[in-house]
Amino acid sequence: MISAYTGTQIRAAEQPLLAAGMGAVLMQRASYGLANAVVHELRARGRRLYGASVAVLAGKGNNGGDGLFAASFLAARGMRTTAVLTGDAAHPEALAAFERAGGRVHVLTEANAGELAAHVAGADVVLDAILGTGAQGGLRGAAAALVSGLSNELPGLVVACDIPSGVDADTGEAHAPVLSADLTVTFGAAKAGLLADPGADHAGRVQVVPIGIEEHLPWPSLRRLEPADLGRLLPRPGRRSHKYSRGVLGVVAGSEDYPGAAVLACRGALSAGAGMVRYLGPPAVADLVRQSCPEVVCSTGSVADNRVQAWLVGSGMGPGDSEQLQRARDAVESGLPVIADAGALPALPDVLAPQVVLTPHAGELAALLDRLGADYDRSAVEANTLGAVRQAAVLTEATVLLKGPSTLVASPFQDFYSQADGTPWLATAGSGDVLAGIIGALLAQVGSDVGRFRNAGIDPDERWAAIAALGASLHGRAGTAAAEGGPFTAGRIADAVPAVWGRLAG
Ligand SMILES: NC(=O)C1=CN([C@@H]2O[C@H](COP(=O)(O)OP(=O)(O)OC[C@H]3O[C@@H](n4cnc5c(N)ncnc54)[C@H](OP(=O)(O)O)[C@@H]3O)[C@@H](O)[C@H]2O)[C@@H](O)CC1
Ligand SMILES: [K+]
Known part of the structure; x- marks a missing residue:
């Protein structure tokens, strides 16, 4: 570290x-x-x-x-x-x-x-x-x-x-x-x-x-987490693990306008070890998810009807997706760990909790801070990333991850991580959806594993920030592996995660 x-x-x-x-x-x-x-x-x-x-x-x-x-x-x-x-x-x-x-x-x-x-x-x-x-x-x-x-x-x-x-x-x-x-x-x-x-x-x-x-x-x-820390924090299934005990992630993402975001979030989650991924969303999006990722179980109904260990909400959702946004609010209300991205950010209550991980980019963070009464625009966030992410965590009482070349994570208790393991090629459409999937899978797998964090010298109350930092690092390293010096599309980040994971956990 x-x-x-x-x-x-x-x-x-x-x-x-x-x-x-x-x-x-x-x-x-x-x-x-x-x-x-x-x-x-x-x-x-x-x-x-x-x-x-x-x-x-x-x-x-x-x-x-x-x-x-x-x-x-x-x-x-x-x-x-x-x-x-x-x-x-x-x-x-x-x-x-x-x-x-x-x-x-x-x-x-x-x-x-x-x-x-x-x-x-x-x-x-x-x-x-x-x-x-x-x-x-x-x-x-x-x-x-x-x-x-x-x-x-x-x-x-x-x-x-x-x-x-x-x-x-x-x-x-x-x-x-x-x-x-x-x-x-x-x-x-x-x-x-x-x-x-x-x-x-x-x-x-x-x-x-x-x-x-x-x-x-x-x-x-x-x-900043380094490879040895990442290796210690990554979970390994036990001999008697089954898909439910490894961690189920519920995904509330995608819309008719942006169905691909749901697919990429699911691919990110599958690549990062979730025992199972359940998808909840519009039937047309569910069809695409089924075709692209046959491993995903598509469910209907409410958040309460689906048993999971963590939720991913918001990727590819807009202000008009009222049913999906209600699911996002219900997920937060459930008290389970939640990664909230993109369209969910403006739709959640102002005050949240540490196990809710918000993943804005600079523009979204500026909008969030503005809504909470802090005077920021995008350039002000970019000029003082640490100050902005700190303030957002204080005001929302959530864990906040600001995406960027140095991805910053702030816990509401004022613990901070910075990960810079990626490549500029990661600035590609869908990259954030894969990141959300990776963090969601990690929340589902290790969110309740308090001892894992204590053993790694991390205060268990601060584990949500460490999980977000772990996800950012995996995503960055997978992007670097996928790049091979040139451009790639977001799905390739997910494809690269298992080998990166294997090397770190090795
Ligand atoms: N302490 C130690 O034992 C060790 C310290 N170490 C080293 O010392 C560094 C800190 O040294 P430092 O405290 O002398 O300050 P430093 O940044 O060199 O100079 C600032 C000086 O310039 C002035 N000044 C201020 N702002 C200004 C501005 N905007 N534009 C122009 N001038 C400005 C201000 O003077 P003033 O204007 O107040 O008269 C002040 O005296 C540290 O980074 C490390 O490299 C290491 O060797 C390890 C041991
Ligand atoms: K200097």
Whole structure:
């Protein structure tokens, strides 16, 4: 499990060590780790170190100090180093070390920002060490002009020191301009803002350098399930399992306009291990489901008439599908775990419960928040995904999963997950229906298996968020497997799930 923290939590964890006079030691560990990461990355790219050029953009604080010390380590490996000092001062010891190692120093002004941008753009490595966890807001003045003058597609390797300057370490909000990195080397532990969009868009690959603060870290503000966690959480049937004991998912999805959504949701559920899938919906849709997935049992009648362990509601449903929407409300009313998607989102009561998992995309989340009186539109959600998903979970008291390149899950108790295991090719019609099916199948199988979560270090009350994160990860990994570097249709995601599951559970 990757644990991520706010900048404030990291700074608090550093305090006991700073009080013990270890500030310089922490900075040496951080900058040495940063330099090593650069060396490793250049080697991985088949680049020579000796003679390669490094430009470090160094702010006035400790982040700039890290960058300057790292550059002095790189100079010792034969690299040519230049520093652009962006503030009215620089970390004195780090600057002295940089100069001793033979680095050239430029002081940034409004007048030379363009010229220095051209110089920096030609470097083999650009180290962004302007702002770190001590920043208030984004780049200003000449530093903003310098970064605006750099294309976001620099030919060299761009490495962010701790966090891309201008990204909020707590929330992932990005104050433009931000120099997008290929690699972010972050100190002590991952910052939450690196795992939530739009911060994650700018961070590139994230590498953590331990600096000795680990024992002082509190409960993480955000987590990411890794393969070992996924393997532990995925259920395996016992010798005496039967289809009912493995978990039955009821699916209330599809409409005459969107019958395919019901098929894709069922295919997602079947691929993710549901012992049985029962479909409830219009006869024409049921016929298509039967033809496409003969394993599905199509039932008629009400939610109460059908015995299941969890419900999936809403995929492919619209505001006019009154009978289906009533079933969706009944499913929520039943107290069973429910995954509610798409058309169900505007039709459910405002206040729900933790075992109800809502799966909006950014536009749907904005509409939900707007309905609940919070002032969000789609772009506001996209600018602060973590804040928006947190607020939605607080207001609805449900578990909320926001789909995106970094899929975020918030529990109403303020536990957060971020999964980014997918591929941009997953942005295809029907992909969300398959995701709903996968999460529905998982809710049906492990929703009542409290011990499974406790053993994996997850508070059983928070298991709904973990199940949603597990589903998002399976979906992302299945999409990556289906892509083979090119496009695919949503049904292929479902087809890829069993093999991905097998590898994880292996
Ligand atoms: N603590 C430790 O021991 C360790 C810390 N480490 C490293 O230190 C980093 C945190 O360092 P930090 O606290 O010095 O803050 P940092 O982000 O470098 O600089 C901000 C400075 O710039 C200013 N400033 C603020 N906002 C601004 C803006 N928008 N535009 C322009 N200027 C702005 C503000 O000064 P002010 O304006 O208040 O005078 C402030 O002094 C952390 O990310 C990690 O890299 C590691 O080495 C491990 C050990
Ligand atoms: K930085």
